[in-house]
Ligand SMILES: Nc1nc2c(ncn2[C@@H]2O[C@H](COP(=O)(O)OP(=O)(O)OP(=O)(O)O)[C@@H](O)[C@H]2O)c(=O)[nH]1
């Protein structure tokens with residue numbers, strides 16, 4: 001098993017960096033088996049050094065330079081320029097894309113040569129900026145065409161819905177409109193949710209971007225962390241077949257995935273965790289069914305079964321519990337939690353935030369607000385209308401699932 005990443009733009013690079021940092025830290029508390037699997041799946045070895053199978057791409061140098069201070073990243077797998085995309089999808093896609101196409105293919109070829117093969121590539125970026133969203137969409141298309149044998153997935157950060165960047169809804173619609181065709185699955189992370197989680201569960205009154213990234217990267221790592229089936233030192237096996245598992249919960253029509261992990265506790269409270277497996281299981285299932293979070297679980301609503309889901313339970317005595325949903329089990333106490341559960345789910349409750357974004361974008365398109373900034377870089381009104389069509393189609397498909 002071999003998984004690669006492409007970290008794009010400010011957000012993608014910061015979250016990718018936090019993810020790799022977290023996984024390396026977690027190895028200090030894990031079995032030799034998990035370490036061996038982690039090294040095989042996410043790193044390759046060069047001269048006794050572990051190097052992350054990750055490309056670092058941004059059109060500004062600052063964030064990538066900071067990432068490269070970590071010893072597991074290699075400068076040869078990075079690409080930066082001096083000018084970002086100014087929160088403009090069109091500039092990222094139509095200018096930075098073609099201008100950097102050959103350089104990107106070259107670093108990808110070098111990565112493949114060094115690590116042998118990749119089963120899958122995960123693109124990490126925000127939906128609202130210009131580089132991660134626009135250049136990211138361009139590279140996804142390029143990879144789909146050039147490396148059809150690699151399964152492509154996205155990890156996308158949705159903007160705060162209160163609106164921080166004026167162009168965010170337009171960029172989001174253009175990105176989803178573009179990547180939905182080529183991506184096998186899109187894991188959506190929400191800035192608003194991560195922030196509320198910091199406020200309500202981690203006692204962080206005004207969380208920094210770093211705190212938010214910590215939450216997001218830990219949640220991602222709870223999916224990516226290997227699960228051991230075989231403890232015999234020479235024959236470690238991972239029973240989490242990432243790509244297959246994700247393909248099992250998506251299809252051509254339904255590709256939007258959400259990630260929940262419980263419990264979310266401040267470090268100092270972890271020693272006092274006394275949840276039973278059935279209590280944790282009940283909580284996370286109710287969260288998934290009702291689209292609520294650990295800090296506001298709705299126990300009164302019956303909720304809606306997800307289209308499909310994957311559950312991963314980690315911790316003490318996990319194999320003694322009979323889970324209702326099909327569950328991958330691992331005895332590792334992930335992130336110092338005695339017990340924890342992660343669910344990756346494909347659910348219709350995603351339409352709420354999607355509707356908000358699409359309404360705002362629709363209004364801007366109707367009023368032709370800011371569209372001239374995109375026209376300058378080759379994205380015309382028809383392109384917006386097509387992307388809106390894709391997004392409305394997705395919303396419509398998910399609404400069909402609601403009973
Ligand atoms: N969670 C999280 N969100 C971020 C981070 N950095 C930026 N964002 C969000 O990402 C969006 C802006 O996108 P960026 O990733 O900064 O943009 P970019 O891809 O670098 O593109 P340009 O700067 O326009 O070239 C906003 O919604 C920010 O809230 C981060 O480190 N973590």
Ligand SMILES: [Mg+2]
Pocket residue numbers: 009010060084085129131
């Ligand atoms: Mg940027």
